[in-house]
């Protein structure tokens with residue numbers, strides 16, 4: 001069978017990155033090979049995000065760019081999947097006349113069948129059925145690309161919270177958790193193919209398993225912590241209202257659980273939190289932050305914020321800035337509020353002007369920038385354990401082959417490596433000239449790096465050569481210094 005080429009444009013969150021991976025793998029049996037060259041593609045998939053208006057605009061501007069390609073190559077198949085597909089359905093076919101497929105968030109496993117039908121007989125297909133996809137994703141094996149040491153694992157789908165600004169429950173459906181057995185099996189498979197770090201994904205992992213009466217999320221973490229070969233475990237996202245004492249204790253009980261939690265607060269004002277239907281108060285949130293820091297003093301805490309939610313006054317916004325100063329986040333994501341289809345807040349009065357939303361966003365980000373720099377600066381001089389991900393981006397292009405070097409392969413002395421701290425900070429570093437050969441130092445290991453410089457989004461350091469006794473490591477294993 002002739003090799004065909006698949007180009008995927010992934011917009012949005014880690015969940016979409018995971019889904020795109022599933023899509024590529026599910027199309028391998030149809031002989032589709034991934035390409036990063038749009039012009040070479042026989043099939044183009046846009047995996048879309050509907051969370052904010054801007055993400056949705058990105059989808060349509062990308063689709064607009066494809067009309068010329070389709071004219072030049074009439075056999076080209078173009079599909080739109082993910083949240084915008086789920087939300088808009090066949091309206092997208094009407095808007096984009098050269099589009100062949102619209103498939104929703106629960107139709108990924110049906111995509112190979114859809115493609116086969118289109119290949120046989122030129123037709124246009126819309127599939128936005130909401131069947132239980134969790135069962136189906138088991139059929140696609142989640143094997144990583146060569147050289148990758150970190151992978152996502154979806155543990156649950158959908159959301160039952162209906163925060164008033166959010167489109168997720170409408171486009172991803174109700175919350176459903178995968179069984180712990182299947183998750184553990186998937187992680188074991190990943191370990192066997194070289195993965196050393198997993199990030200467990202769900203819209204609200206804290207409520208994992210509750211509905212189905214499966215094990216709790218802290219129990220799931222304990223199961224994964226037991227898996228040999230996994231060095232680090234991360235998870236995202238946590239809803240503050242469901243952050244239990246047991247989950248807080250998990251940071252003490254599981255040595256592989258990274259010291260980082262993303263805990264989106266959205267606003268520092270109780271009045272706004274209530275209208276957002278977040279179901280916690282500022283005081284309760286701060287209480288949980290205190291508990292986390294008591295159990296794990298150097299935990300890194302990050303968050304999401306929305307500026308200009310309908311009715312947000314200047315005083316409300318000031319409370320948000322105060323909260324940021326109080327918590328001193330390691331970093332944050334902030335967004336201007338945008339109306340979303342079906343979300344309740346779309347109908348709320350007292351909309352805030354775009355200019356005001358923008359100004360508040362800038363103030364918030366400027367404040368956080370100062371805090372992040374201060375926090376990063378405080379790490380200069382410290383020694384951090386880094387899980388090595390490979391050559392740094394800058395080096396990858398200069399080297400003949402990026403990723404995992406072979407044992408004993410000789411590399412330039414000035415090579416730059418990249419990895420992350422347990423607290424999720426990116427650290428680029430190099431070795432002192434000829435201080436170490438590749439056999440003792442490679443992607444997938446945890447090494448000690450002395451931090452020498454701090455920037456806004458990364459740190460720079462130097463690898464600390466280990467004592468000979470600690471260098472008897474096997475492929476990709478962790479070693480302490």
Ligand code: 5AD
Nearest residue numbers: 051165166264304305335336337338
């Ligand atoms: N407008 C702006 N930001 C939003 N988010 C979710 N919905 C909206 C919206 N309608 C943000 C929240 C959430 C993050 C993923 O996106 O901060 O935590």
Ligand code: SF4
Nearest residue numbers: 159161162163166168
């Ligand atoms: Fe959206 Fe709220 Fe669910 Fe998060 S918890 S996905 S913000 S509805």
